[in-house]
Amino acid sequence: MESLARRCNPVTLLFAVLSLAALSVSGMRPAFVCNEIITRFIRDGVMVLALIIPVTAGMGLNFAIVVGAICAQVGLVLAVDYQLPGAESLLLIAAVGVTLSVILGYFIGVCLNRARGREMITTILIGFLATSIYQLVFMVGYGTIITPHNTEMMLSRGTGIRNMVDLQHFRNLLDSIWLVHLGEIEIPLFMFLVVCGMAATVKYILHTRLGKHFAAVGFRGDRVELLGLDSSRIRIMAIVLSTVIACLGHIIFIQNIGMLNVYTAHLNTDIFSCAALLAGGATVSEARVRHALIGIVLFHTLFVVSPQAGQNLFGNPALGEYFRSFVAYGTIAVALVCNLQRRGADGILNRQKDRDR
Amino acid sequence: MNAPRQHIPQLVIALFLALMMGGAIWLKIPLSWVINDALVRLAMNGVLVLSLVPMLNAGIGINFGLPVAVVAGLLGMCLTVNWKMTGLTGFVAAVLMAAVIAVIFGSVFGRILNRVRGREEITATFIGFSFIPLTNFFWATAPFTNPAMLWPIGGKGMRPTIGLKSSFAKILNDFLPLEIGPFVIPCGLLLFFACSCLLVHLFFRSATGKAMQAVGENEGYARLCGIDIDWMRQLATILSTVIGAVGICVYAQSYGFIELYDAPMMLAFPAASALLIGGSIAGRTSVLNVIIGTFLFHTMYILSGPLANDLLVPEMAEIFRLLLTNGVILFAMLHAGGRNGKPCPAM
Numbered sequence: 126m127e128s129l130a131r132r133c134n135p136v137t138l139l140f141a142v143l144s145l146a147a148l149s150v151s152g153m154r155p156a157f158v159c160n161e162i163i164t165r166f167i168r169d170g171v172m173v174l175a176l177i178i179p180v181t182a183g184m185g186l187n188f189a190i191v192v193g194a195i196c197a198q199v200g201l202v203l204a205v206d207y208q209l210p211g212a213e214s215l216l217l218i219a220a221v222g223v224t225l226s227v228i229l230g231y232f233i234g235v236c237l238n239r240a241r242g243r244e245m246i247t248t249i250l251i252g253f254l255a256t257s258i259y260q261l262v263f264m265v266g267y268g269t270i271i272t273p274h275n276t277e278m279m280l281s282r283g284t285g286i287r288n289m290v291d292l293q294h295f296r297n298l299l300d301s302i303w304l305v306h307l308g309e310i311e312i313p314l315f316m317f318l319v320v321c322g323m324a325a326t327v328k329y330i331l332h333t334r335l336g337k338h339f340a341a342v343g344f345r346g347d348r349v350e351l352l353g354l355d356s357s358r359i360r361i362m363a364i365v366l367s368t369v370i371a372c373l374g375h376i377i378f379i380q381n382i383g384m385l386n387v388y389t390a391h392l393n394t395d396i397f398s399c400a401a402l403l404a405g406g407a408t409v410s411e412a413r414v415r416h417a418l419i420g421i422v423l424f425h426t427l428f429v430v431s432p433q434a435g436q437n438l439f440g441n442p443a444l445g446e447y448f449r450s451f452v453a454y455g456t457i458a459v460a461l462v463c464n465l466q467r468r469g470a471d472g473i474l475n476r477q478k479d480r481d482r
Numbered sequence: 483m484n485a486p487r488q489h490i491p492q493l494v495i496a497l498f499l500a501l502m503m504g505g506a507i508w509l510k511i512p513l514s515w516v517i518n519d520a521l522v523r524l525a526m527n528g529v530l531v532l533s534l535v536p537m538l539n540a541g542i543g544i545n546f547g548l549p550v551a552v553v554a555g556l557l558g559m560c561l562t563v564n565w566k567m568t569g570l571t572g573f574v575a576a577v578l579m580a581a582v583i584a585v586i587f588g589s590v591f592g593r594i595l596n597r598v599r600g601r602e603e604i605t606a607t608f609i610g611f612s613f614i615p616l617t618n619f620f621w622a623t624a625p626f627t628n629p630a631m632l633w634p635i636g637g638k639g640m641r642p643t644i645g646l647k648s649s650f651a652k653i654l655n656d657f658l659p660l661e662i663g664p665f666v667i668p669c670g671l672l673l674f675f676a677c678s679c680l681l682v683h684l685f686f687r688s689a690t691g692k693a694m695q696a697v698g699e700n701e702g703y704a705r706l707c708g709i710d711i712d713w714m715r716q717l718a719t720i721l722s723t724v725i726g727a728v729g730i731c732v733y734a735q736s737y738g739f740i741e742l743y744d745a746p747m748m749l750a751f752p753a754a755s756a757l758l759i760g761g762s763i764a765g766r767t768s769v770l771n772v773i774i775g776t777f778l779f780h781t782m783y784i785l786s787g788p789l790a791n792d793l794l795v796p797e798m799a800e801i802f803r804l805l806l807t808n809g810v811i812l813f814a815m816l817h818a819g820g821r822n823g824k825p826c827p828a829m
Contacts, residue, residue, distance in 0.1 A: 246607060250812040457612070
């Protein structure tokens with residue numbers, strides 16, 4: 126009984142109750158909601174998985190997955206610039222994105238090693254800074270320093286890329302493979318398998334030697350050096366892996382949407398992914414693949430139905446919208462307040478005290 | 483810690499400012515306009531920057547939860563506008579009401595921050611972020627009655643921007659202006675800012691202020707001295723919240739508008755950046771850091787607009803400001819080296 130109570134995370138339970146209540150109030154068709162959730166599961170699944178490794182390595186929620194998203198967008202813009210056809214361009218995007226995210230992930234890791242104990246706030250700032258640099262390059266650099274090959278995507282003044290770039294070559298390129306219809310419900314089986322495969326990969330990584338090293342660093346970062354492990358290097362590895370997975374996740378996200386909001390598509394990916402992970406029952410010091418998968422479904426159910434529920438309850442869809450963003454930010458705030466008390470920067474001390482007792 | 487490295491952001495900003503000044507003179511941007519604007523912006527944003535000082539000195543870190551304080555201020559102002567108080571009475575009433583609300587918010591906020599020792603900054607950030615949609619809910623449904631604040635159609639819910647022209651816009655800006663040739667020195671505004679700075683300075687000279695600083699510098703030692711650490715930290719948070727609430731009142735009267743909804747969300751970052759440019763380091767931040775930092779940061783803010791317009795792409799100014807804002811905070815984070823870099827609290 127006790128283990129059951131421990132398994133049922135209160136946050137997850139709250140999300141489940143809220144989602145069901147909102148679903149019944151909204152009066153939306155279950156088939157429609159189901160389709161929406163499947164789409165969002167595929168769209169955002171990999172991004173959420175990217176958060177698990179840094180949490181295991183004791184670095185908290187990695188808000189710098191925005192940088193991974195930016196790497197993917199750089200690849201996408203280049204692919205549009207060189208006007209490559211579908212499948213080839215996808216390879217180019219993946220190659221450019223992964224290379225960039227390995228390099229940038231390394232730098233983020235180096236930064237975070239300098240800011241031990243306050244990694245989360247540092248990753249937020251790294252995300253903001255990367256966004257500014259990215260916008261500077263594509264709004265000012267393109268057309269002045271970098272010569273564009275495809276003039277269609279440029280603004281009429283000749284400097285800077287349009288806000289919205291159409292990705293007709295690879296809209297739903299992957300989603301349309303193995304599309305299965307079950308009554309009204311459409312399941313893109315291939316992408317579903319890709320997300321599940323990614324989940325399995327993350328789980329596998331956590332069970333390898335490297336994964337055990339992550340867990341060791343996360344458990345007692347200060348003492349693992351006695352075991353002959355280089356904690357700085359392991360932390361850098363964790364961030365590099367996270368950034369690469371985030372980059373792949375964002376490629377999937379963009380190809381599903383089919384349009385690229387050049388300057389804004391990557392914003393908020395970090396907040397929503399973190400909130401989804403926490404909704405699944407993860408904490409800032411422990412996250413499993415299971416949490417990510419449950420979290421995406423619960424969080425996005427609430428996300429899909431809440432505007433309509435707000436409309437039906439209060440006659441104002443904006444209220445549902447506010448509720449949505451409150452849920453996203455509030456989940457993270459609550460998780461931080463509840464979990465850090467025992468396992469914060471003083472967590473090591475507390476653990477020592479617990480053992481002494 | 484070696485001293486010269488601490489001044490890198492200041493040096494970079496000063497150099498940058500000198501370059502921009504050169505550019506401004508070259509483009510024949512009138513110097514009087516720049517200086518007038520710089521003075522107004524110094525006092526307009528200064529109080530908000532000042533509000534970070536108590537929490538920083540008490541060792542809680544940068545208050546990224548500034549939106550909480552700002553909402554208290556907005557609430558105070560909205561109440562006065564709703565009751566149609568105008569002129570100086572209106573402003574004083576707004577400040578007083580904001581302060582009272584801020585005390586309530588601050589004590590709750592402080593209690594939460596006491597629970598999350600060691601990671602106050604990230605928690606404060608997200609408390610601030612999640613407080614904004616919560617207040618959006620309030621703004622959209624609150625029973626305010628003054629039609630000047632409500633949506634013209636439907637008459638329910640607040641407008642995103644409320645003009646203060648008929649109540650207390652520019653009340654401090656136009657108080658005792660001193661005109662010397664083309665320069666206009668807003669004495670009233672500067673006086674208000676100077677008084678706030680003086681009060682904070684005097685507070686940190688008092689026994690309570692000294693105790694607060696002791697908590698920030700060495701918690702273990704402070705505990706041995708018999709200082710109630712939890713109360714000191716809570717007091718620092720309350721003080722920060724009250725000053726922040728007053729700060730947004732000053733800002734709004736100078737700007738001429740109350741901005742509701744998502745506007746306060748990112749206010750904490752420029753303020754933090756200004757303070758860090760001023761040379762503040764953990765555990766020791768003086769009022770002088772606030773004044774220098776705000777002046778440098780906002781003069782740069784003023785100059786970057788017209789320069790980017792004339793030289794390059796107009797959007798560049800905004801991107802560049804954000805780049806500098808976040809870059810400075812990130813530099814400070816990496817420079818401090820996290821908790822390991824600070825004098826370690828002996829528990």
